[in-house]
Amino acid sequence: MDFENKTALVTGGASGIGAAIAARLATAGARVVIADLVTPSEPVVARHLWADVSCEAGVAAMLDDVANQEGRVDIMISNAGIGQRMDLDGPMADWTAMMAVNLWSHIWAARRLVPDMARRGGVFLVTASAAGLLNEVNSAGYGTAKHGALGFAEWLAIRYRGTKARIHCLCPEGVDTPLIEAADYLKPRMVMPELVADRVMDALDTGRFLITTHDSTLKGLAVKAEDYEKYLDFMAGVSGDQWG
Numbered sequence: 001m002d003f004e005n006k007t008a009l010v011t012g013g014a015s016g017i018g019a020a021i022a023a024r025l026a027t028a029g030a031r032v033v034i035a036d037l038v039t040p041s042e043p044v045v046a047r048h049l050w051a052d053v054s055c056e057a058g059v060a061a062m063l064d065d066v067a068n069q070e071g072r073v074d075i076m077i078s079n080a081g082i083g084q085r086m087d088l089d090g091p092m093a094d095w096t097a098m099m100a101v102n103l104w105s106h107i108w109a110a111r112r113l114v115p116d117m118a119r120r121g122g123v124f125l126v127t128a129s130a131a132g133l134l135n136e137v138n139s140a141g142y143g144t145a146k147h148g149a150l151g152f153a154e155w156l157a158i159r160y161r162g163t164k165a166r167i168h169c170l171c172p173e174g175v176d177t178p179l180i181e182a183a184d185y186l187k188p189r190m191v192m193p194e195l196v197a198d199r200v201m202d203a204l205d206t207g208r209f210l211i212t213t214h215d216s217t218l219k220g221l222a223v224k225a226e227d228y229e230k231y232l233d234f235m236a237g238v239s240g241d242q243w244g
Helices: 016-027 056-069 092-120 140-159 178-182 184-189 193-206 215-226 228-236
Strands: 007-011 031-036 047-050 075-078 122-127 165-171 210-212
Touching: 007 016, 007 056, 016 031, 016 075, 016 193, 031 056, 047 056, 056 092, 075 092, 092 122, 092 140, 092 165, 122 140, 122 193, 140 165, 165 193, 178 184, 193 210, 215 228
Parallel strands: 007 031, 007 075, 031 047, 075 122, 122 165, 165 210
Antiparallel strands: none
């Protein structure tokens, strides 16, 4: 894919996966805008835009700012996300925030961008999680929201297949970011954000929809499809049989 003279918007781009993807896009020649509630901790070749994607008005203001400053968004990396341990009785405010950032932010952005991308070309990437394909046993809200994000990305890929819009879904497993603190069991096999960025750039070049970081993700998905009871037993800790 040719990134020269393309405008890329990366939400949650101040650190972690977002920062790594932003750096790769900038190196490839894109004009990069990082949208985040915090200032990037390290200098990057990008413009920083303060943005709150937890509400529709915040997403609209972010997109309007980029439209006014850089022109249309050619590459949307809808990556902002939050995570915390949550049980069924978690406060409704936590449930609302989880759904707003991890699901609704993608929907609000896509409603503005994807129809135009279908006509003129463009990339829309949703960062979901391996929790969208499998689940997250430590957080009911995170697992639920990420299932929704994956489902929405799939719908976009189906609805706009054959158009000029290219839809991607990133489903990383354990990555060395602050979010992994809510899933300690993933730490032994966690990867660095730079590896995730490499996988993303490869998918943008090849047009592949689903982007993963660990072989175990798709192995687990295969078990889930073939033997749901085995999958549930393993995830619940009833069975120690691993799928790799």
